[in-house]
Amino acid sequence: MTNWHPEIPEGQGPLYLRLADRISEDIATGTLAAGSKLPPQRDLAYDLGVTVGTIGRAYATIRQRGLVSGEVGRGTFVLGSAPTAPLAEDSKPDLDRDSSQPAAAPPSGSEGPSWVQAAMMVPKDIAFSGTRISVPAPEAIRFDSTSAPEIGQAAVIGPLVAEISQEKPHEIASYTRSVPDSWRQAGRKWLARSGWQPPEGSIVPTTGAQAAIMSIIAATTAPGDQIAFEDLTYSSISRGSALTGRRPVQVARDDEGPLPDDLARVCAQKHPKVLFVMPTMHNPTLGLMGQRRREEIAAVARQNNLWIIEDEVYGSLRDTDLAPFAFLVPERTFHVGSLSKSVTAGVRGGWVSSPLSHAQRVYTAHKMLTGGVSFLLSELSARLVLSGAADEFRGKIRDEIAARHELVRHYLRGHDLIASPDSPFLWLKVPEPWLSGTFKAAAASAGVLIDDEDEFKSGRSGTVYHRVRIGVTNPLTREETAKGLGILQSLLADNGACYDSFE
Template sequence: MFEDFTFTAGDVPIYRQIADRIANEIGEGRLAIGDRLPPQRDIARMARVNLTTVTRAFADLQQRGLVESRPGRGSIIADPSINASFKSSPVDEQGFIDLSVNRPATSGYLEALAVLMPQLADDRRYAALQDFHAPEGPAFAREALSSWISPISCVEDPSQLIVTNGAQHGLACVLGALVRPGDCVLADAITYQGIGALCRSLDLSLKPVAMDRDGMLPDAFEAACAAHNPSAVFLVPTLHNPTTITLSAERRTQLAAIARKHGLLIIEDDVYRPLKDSAPPSFIATDPDITLYIGGLSKSVAPGLRLGAVIAPRPMVSDIAAMLRINCWSTSPLNALIATKMIEDGLVARVIAGQRTEFHQRQAIVREVLSGFDVMTDDASTHFWLQLPDPWNGNAFTRAASQVGVGVLSGEVFAVGRDSIAHAVRVNVGAARSREDLRHALEALREILTSGRRLFDTMI
């Protein structure tokens, strides 16, 4: 990368030119998330500069969130979704509209919480909030969550449910308890970015499986099982993140049969399902002995309510609970009681109904404004997947969108391996403060698409 690099004279210091060169390689997709950079001494030798200059370049890259250091692994390309600085508001003081993260489309949760909070002290379970609880979670929360999920899971026994600090925490506990370091996990070639970060942190090998517009391809799944001898497969079967695909009943049956044939566990991330009016039966309902079901309230109610659930076959519950106890002892009983009351009082159902209605309205705006472009979406989805025309790639489009005041998330973040990188971006429709803000942001994105990359490359 640096042996033939010529530094330019002028106001840009050499360390910044080195940092910009690496940033450009990342932006063009030639360096992918998790790639390890050469040691700083080697870069200094190749670039014919002193080590201090390279150290300053790496510090600059770390400040930008592009590179991170790992003990024993040197410097690697960072996952931007993990290092993102999430804003507390979808619109900042400069008018930047951040559609890169999921936020509630309505204020329904806050309104429900305002009604609920004055009632908590009178609840019979209130006194238990100051005590320790079992790692599986308070019994009242397990019962409430089990009752809420049972129409989807067909599992009515609360003893099979573990309460977690959100779905990501549940996924971490499942992987940490049931998959050994060095084992292989399969996933869609394009999938939820959190699984990649978790696998890297747990020293698991995440391998991609080819997919089409209907989801994971059974033939590719069969081939990956034979090639990699995996321990588990990770699936987001309903309103897939980021593509919004919902697997058909036939595709689910095919994938489950292959997983059973090869002795795989199915990790079913189903956090978006409550927003979908109807969907085929879940894996936990049809194949409960090999499925770990992960649900939660963050996507359908509010991310600020950090409460998720894992439903597991009985023999696996104690191992998952032990992993939870090791990393956080137990979940917050206050959050658990808030969620329990909201479920019991019908507030969760009311909030979700409001979210669903709003998402339908916002997705109609998406279809109107971006008509003619390759948009994958669903009326109930929190987001959509915009496949970019040539010569755009995800990182370049993300930078161009930022220049016009709109935040989106590059498709590179969701790629499992370099060969899986899609020229696409994920855009969250709920993140806009209003439908008018969403329309404004989408019109800005349409302008980028119609103007072409060459114009915006001159601006960046």
């Protein structure tokens, strides 16, 4: 046990963040050495005169930053800033080992966190990190993913792959150097909605939606340029843009999306080049942007020469008559869709409908960033769409999502949650005295992985929602889904009486 005793820095912002920053600083300067055990949360709370919840959230934050490891029953230990030497091949952890067999003993004289945990930790770098467990236990119930559920896609995909292999052996063996017209037609069909269809020549096939969005950012901005995000959003894009030298800026939002007045203020003060939005099904709040709000945002974009990235990956699951931004401001909207949520994630099929002025630039940027699309996967995606199989899968997946929401209603009734039978996730408010980070840690200790609110913040924010996102589509069966929801139900009923033990 270390004799370390921190002082919470003065200033603005939540106490837990200021304390987390102080702990991070002490680790960086060596005041807290690798292997040091931090004080128990209850003891430190007493010493500092704050609540146990404040300490719990600070510890959760530094754990998410990759600076410490927490072991139930043992405590919280400081990790090394970097591995001292590569592991010898025969000393690397066997991730395929039967979990029923005892683990290998640690090297003699080892202290602090287990050698397996320490070896698997990656040095913290905010640009490369999120709040998710990087190497989850294989038996964990994954409510931290929203990929399309398994409904028998392989029975259709297998014969299609065989068919493509027989018909196009040379194309499969070589690099993809051109885009067949059928791939573009598939993109036009899949992205069409609410009476709008992408124009001829606007479609760029991509390796999924995230690669598409990063390619758009590369094609429309330069390092140092600013990109506007809602303060709560799919933060992998904001982190990815920061990794490439762009600077994310936050725009205030409400239940419909970005506030037009605040977007106008941000444009006037910071001059962002791009706005990223999810208008039809916002992740994680499930929000739907109304027509008037869309028109107001479109007007701000025109006035400020702002590109719009319209992410409709989840929107493909929701029926709506609302006109997309690609219809309202086609000259400055990049409309993005994929098969990952409504057909199958493993095929990595995606498309962009680009302003005609930038379609070739997006295609080139995607090729330079990713090496180009896979012929097999792109051809497979196109055939799924053009044959009608993708629409059939989408219908079955929507039925499966609705069935799993019946389980949600059973296990989580009475709790404050935002849910919809067409959404692969829900947005749950945790009751007092839970914090989203400590509830996530408790769920992980019980074998269920969920996302806390920090996973979706595009930057530092003083806004606290006390909510977690729970995805219901990744478990293989409804039975597994029910099991995970039952575990969360028990944690919620426990009312967090002992959550400070989840170090």
